[in-house]
Amino acid sequence: MAKGKKTGGRKPGTPNKVADSIKSLLNSLLPEDRLAKNWNYFLNHKDDAYRWKAHELANAYMFGKPAMPIIGAEDAPPVHIDISAIPRKRERA
Numbered sequence: 001m002a003k004g005k006k007t008g009g010r011k012p013g014t015p016n017k018v019a020d021s022i023k024s025l026l027n028s029l030l031p032e033d034r035l036a037k038n039w040n041y042f043l044n045h046k047d048d049a050y051r052w053k054a055h056e057l058a059n060a061y062m063f064g065k066p067a068m069p070i071i072g073a074e075d076a077p078p079v080h081i082d083i084s085a086i087p088r089k090r091e092r093a
Helices: 015-029 032-043 049-064
Strands: none
Touching: 032 049
16 A cells, blocks of 8 residues: 555455355355255254354354453563664674
């Protein structure tokens, strides 16, 4: 990007043809009734791990993935990095 101005790519509002073609292909391969049947199968699977993973994926598609907070030790001292040993100029060999 040159000085905050868009210099290439699609114009704003132009649809992404590749994404649209992939979506239409997937919609033809997995019609809604078959897709619903697959979701129902995995959400009611006898294995708890399959059910939980399907539940997580369904929630992520419906509500978006939750933000991951950055957690660190409260009492940890700040990290100090000493860069004084790095030479300022390259020495010629």
